[in-house]
Amino acid sequence: MNIFHIADLHLGLRFKNHPEASEALVQARYDTLDKLVTLANDKNTEIFAITGDLFDRTSLKISDIQKAVQKINKFEGNVALVLPGNHDYITEDSQIWDRFKKEAGENVLVLDKQEPVDLSEYDLNAAVWPALCHAKHSAENTIGWVKNEDKDPGKVHIGIAHGSIEGVSPDFNQQYFPMTVRELNNSGVDIWLMGHTHITWPDKPGKKDIIFNPGTPEPDGFDCNHEGRAFLHTIGDDKTISTEILSTGTYRFRKMERDLNSASDIDKLLKEFGDDEYSHTMLKLAVSGRLEPELYEQWREKRHSIREAVLELKLDDTELRQKVTEEQIRKEFTEDSFPEKLLSSFSQSEEDELQMAYELIKEVQK
Ligand SMILES: [Mn+2]
Structure with missing residues (x-):
């Protein structure tokens, strides 16, 4: 039976x-x-x-x-x-x-x-x-x-x-x-x-x-x-x-987390959504990492292709940040001002500290 x-x-x-x-x-x-x-x-x-x-x-x-x-x-x-x-x-x-x-x-x-x-x-x-x-x-x-x-x-x-x-x-x-x-x-x-x-x-x-x-x-x-x-x-x-x-099912609900720190990280992520494998997927995607300003812009321009590849996208990329560059510090802060001096004082190995200080200063300036 x-x-x-x-x-x-x-x-x-x-x-x-x-x-x-x-x-x-x-x-x-x-x-x-x-x-x-x-x-x-x-x-x-x-x-x-x-x-x-x-x-x-x-x-x-x-x-x-x-x-x-x-x-x-x-x-x-x-x-x-x-x-x-x-x-x-x-x-x-x-x-x-x-x-x-x-x-x-x-x-x-x-x-x-x-x-x-x-x-x-x-x-x-x-x-x-x-x-x-x-x-x-x-x-x-x-x-x-x-x-x-x-x-x-x-x-x-x-x-x-x-x-x-x-x-x-x-x-x-x-x-x-x-x-x-x-x-x-x-x-x-x-x-x-x-x-x-x-x-x-x-x-x-x-x-x-x-x-x-x-x-x-x-x-x-x-x-x-x-x-x-x-x-x-x-x-x-x-x-x-x-x-x-x-x-027996048709649709899938998936959660994904990705760290983006380079151009190839972005390419790899976008490639995952290249075919129609995800057309029946509800995707919750959390993206984190640090990108050069240029790459960060690229991400913002290209991320819509993920939205188009899935049935519905819930994207959280608030933990994805732009790397703070010397050029940016010079552009955003007056020379010899306190923030400029502080941010310029970090060495190359202190990237995280620089990022944190930059974000704090921006927060205070709001
Ligand atoms: Mn029940």
């Missing part, structure tokens, strides 16, 4: 801090959902599991909910299981889930109750144990009931939960349905399909692992250091699990 396992797509995320790229990033999450369903179909998976936070919030434009359901309806396997997470939690009258259920195809199932679901009606010898979210925050997890229930040993038992895992995801205030590995291991299921943490855990699945958290399938910010991930689990007749990590 194969399970295609995704979590934390956060459809409807607005990316307000990324004005130039927001439109592309908003759309990307829907396109990625298409890609995921196609991939799951190509791999002939029986189960498509979405383990929470499919949506970023509890109300969304009807057309956006429809768009999502229609994509999931295209899953060709036995059943698509959708768990409400803490961002798209379910209540008595839940706009997204009421609409979702109206539009859902017959093999798309919202896990909206705390009770086991027998999958034999979908031709699968398995049962699902959902631990869903009824609120954005909770100090209590919802997996406790699972361990006390009788389980048919002839079936594969699939736990599905959303929340933080101790030691895996930070949850300092214990407000995201906190669970421990021990609790999960002791609940008597064969596999736990988890969601909530945006990183992949375990990132090298081994033979003994039964708890899996795929991470977001489409990168969503500078905290996301992977390319967007999904899991493909294969459960054997003896209930052994083998898991493949799939790369």
Whole structure:
């Protein structure tokens, strides 16, 4: 039995801090959902599991909910299981889930109750144990009931939960349905399909692992250091699990730091952005160093080419300074004035001290 396992797509995320790229990033999450369903179909998976936070919030434009359901309806396997997470939690009258259920195809199932679901009606010898979210925050997890229930040993038992895992995801205030590995291991299921943490855990699945958290399938910010991930689990007749990590995202958020002290440093940096490798990258670039005035001007003239090569650039080059030259000192300060005498007194080996004194004087003069 194969399970295609995704979590934390956060459809409807607005990316307000990324004005130039927001439109592309908003759309990307829907396109990625298409890609995921196609991939799951190509791999002939029986189960498509979405383990929470499919949506970023509890109300969304009807057309956006429809768009999502229609994509999931295209899953060709036995059943698509959708768990409400803490961002798209379910209540008595839940706009997204009421609409979702109206539009859902017959093999798309919202896990909206705390009770086991027998999958034999979908031709699968398995049962699902959902631990869903009824609120954005909770100090209590919802997996406790699972361990006390009788389980048919002839079936594969699939736990599905959303929340933080101790030691895996930070949850300092214990407000995201906190669970421990021990609790999960002791609940008597064969596999736990988890969601909530945006990183992949375990990132090298081994033979003994039964708890899996795929991470977001489409990168969503500078905290996301992977390319967007999904899991493909294969459960054997003896209930052994083998898991493949799939790369699924389109956009990347990258942080870079570069030191520029020469013409070749500048060339090298600009060359990195010469091809279209970075056209789907949100780049946070911090540049530091000291450049001769002429090179500094060159940098200011040429840096726009980086902006053009990436989807959005957040550039901080305030730590990149012009080297102070004798010529500049003579030009800027009257001969024999205090600043001129002070700045001229530094030897060649005291470049840093000269730079500091120059900046202090300029600061005072403001
Ligand atoms: Mn979550």
